[in-house]
Amino acid sequence: MTVNRRTLMMMTGGAFLSSALPGFAGRTQTIGGSAFGSWWRASLPPGTDTRDVRAAIMEVVDVAGASMSPYIASSELSRLNQSTDGQRIPLSEPTHHVIAESLRIARLTDGAFDPTVGPLVRRYGFGPINGAVVANYRSIALEGQGLRKILPDATIDLCGIAKGYAIDRMAQAVEVLGIRSFLLEVGGEVLARGHHPDGRSWHVGIETPDSKVPSLRCLVRLNGMALATSGNAINGGSETNIAFSHIIDTHTARPVANNVGSVSVIAESGLQADALATALVVMGAERGLELAERMNLPVLFQLREGTKIVEAMSERFARYMVL
Numbered sequence: 001m002t003v004n005r006r007t008l009m010m011m012t013g014g015a016f017l018s019s020a021l022p023g024f025a026g027r028t029q030t031i032g033g034s035a036f037g038s039w040w041r042a043s044l045p046p047g048t049d050t051r052d053v054r055a056a057i058m059e060v061v062d063v064a065g066a067s068m069s070p071y072i073a074s075s076e077l078s079r080l081n082q083s084t085d086g087q088r089i090p091l092s093e094p095t096h097h098v099i100a101e102s103l104r105i106a107r108l109t110d111g112a113f114d115p116t117v118g119p120l121v122r123r124y125g126f127g128p129i130n131g132a133v134v135a136n137y138r139s140i141a142l143e144g145q146g147l148r149k150i151l152p153d154a155t156i157d158l159c160g161i162a163k164g165y166a167i168d169r170m171a172q173a174v175e176v177l178g179i180r181s182f183l184l185e186v187g188g189e190v191l192a193r194g195h196h197p198d199g200r201s202w203h204v205g206i207e208t209p210d211s212k213v214p215s216l217r218c219l220v221r222l223n224g225m226a227l228a229t230s231g232n233a234i235n236g237g238s239e240t241n242i243a244f245s246h247i248i249d250t251h252t253a254r255p256v257a258n259n260v261g262s263v264s265v266i267a268e269s270g271l272q273a274d275a276l277a278t279a280l281v282v283m284g285a286e287r288g289l290e291l292a293e294r295m296n297l298p299v300l301f302q303l304r305e306g307t308k309i310v311e312a313m314s315e316r317f318a319r320y321m322v323l
Contacts, residue, residue, distance in 0.1 A: 027197055028183075035061045037071065038187030042174070045181055045197050056173035064166045067094045068158045070118065070129050080147070081118075081129060081155040088146040096145055097166045098158055098271070105161075105275045106137035109291070113279035114250045116140060118157030124255055126246040131155035135148045135250040164228060164274025169271075174195060183222075188229060191270050192222035203322055208309055209261035209302050210285030217302065217311075219323035226270040230277035231302075249282050258284045259304045266298035266320055285312050292316075 031050045032041035040061070042053060069075045076095050083089055091099065102115040114137045118129030133151035135158050138153040142146060158165075167186045171193060174182055181194025183202045192202035201221035208215040209231045211223035218229065230247065247256045263280040267273035276297070280288035285301045289312060292299040 018121065032256075033058065034281060035186060036065065036069070036166070038163075038196060040170070040187070041185045042170075043183040043202075046231040046242055048179060049177075052177055053174055053179070056177060057170050060166055060169045063094065064162060064169070067092055068098060068162045068165075070157060070159065073261065077156060077158060083149070083199065084152040086130070086149060086152045088143055088148045090146045091142075094165070094169075096142070096147075098161055098301050099147060099156065100142055101165075101271050102138075102156075102161055102275065103137055103142065105272070109276075109279040109283065111137060112282040113160060113251055113275050114159060115156050115161070116154055117160075117233075117248050118155045120248045120250065120253055121157060121159075121246070124246070124248070127157065127159065129155050129157050133253065135248070135253060160278040161271060161275040163187050163189045164226070164270035164272070167226065169269035186270075189226065189270050189274055190222065190228075191226040193224055206264050206300065208305075210309065211256055216323075217309075218264065218300070218321055220264075220317075220320040222266070225266050225268060225320075226273045227264060227266050228270065228273035228277040230261055230274075230281050231260070247278060247281050256282055260284060261302040261304050261309055263302075264287065264300040264317075266317065289314055 024275040027046050028043040029046060029048055029050060030041060030043050031054055032039060040057060042057065044050065044053060065072055067076045070077055072078060076092055080089055105113045106115065114135060116134045116139055117139055118127055119131045119133045120135050121127035122129055133156045134151055139151040140149055141157065163186050167184055167189050170184050173189050184191045190204050196202050201223050203219050204222055204227055205216045206218050206220065206229060208217040249256050260281050263277050265273045265277045280299060285303055288301065296316055297314060298320050299314040300317050301312045304313060
């Protein structure tokens with residue numbers, strides 16, 4: 001069943017509102033830095049040795065960049081994209097893992113998420129990947145620990161999933177240090193483990209899309225889960241005075257043109273949340289919510305209706321809402 005915010009209020013009688021505000025109190029240590037052309041941030045319990053955490057997170061950033069950044073000419077991904085001989089190309093474990101998950105989600109969403117979309121993204125001014133406009137995930141295939149390009153000119157773009165992979169690996173690196181409670185954020189992707197120092201769940205806000213002033217749409221609790229939000233107002237452009245999204249619908253080979261302002265997905269991994277948020281923007285609310293219900297996935301759509309933003313959410317998303 002799909003529910004909206006009004007239905008949720010009726011289901012709960014509004015009782016959850018009275019207990020939300022005290023949860024903002026409490027102390028954490030916060031550190032951060034740059035990553036993937038954006039930033040990262042970690043909220044940690046008081047007394048944590050932040051030097052070790054920073055070093056562990058930056059190692060993940062460096063490895064992910066060297067493996068999957070299309071902006072680094074020497075990265076494994078860039079070298080992969082330059083290969084056109086049709087031979088099987090060995091892959092490192094990180095790159096193989098992310099491409100495998102990319103292809104799984106591409107099949108799950110009938111290509112709404114497509115890791116070969118890079119040249120189309122570049123056509124509209126949002127990415128660095130040159131190459132033939134293949135935009136079909138069936139043009140590449142994994143063979144063992146390697147990859148073969150069925151179409152030699154195919155290229156791979158992992159920007160729609162790599163941050164999710166990175167935040168998962170960051171969490172693993174922090175846990176190796178013996179830290180069990182923390183909140184991580186990488187360029188808007190969020191992952192929580194354990195509890196806030198107050199003893200409550202970690203609370204994360206979701207903003208209203210298109211708002212000129214940051215505006216909180218809702219507050220969700222993350223208990224060992226990841227949250228990703230994707231939308232067509234974060235980056236955009238115009239063509240003959242018509243605004244368009246940075247997210248490409250590979251079925252039309254054009255930017256997404258629907259009423260989706262943003263999609264927020266809560267999942268067990270950042271990898272899954274990141275890729276599915278992008279895919280559901282392409283699919284739109286009707287098809288996207290059908291998929292969410294089949295997967296029992298917590299999903300929030302924020303939709304444009306004239307000058308208003310309205311909500312549509314999967315049944316399970318309502319369980320994570322605090323406000």
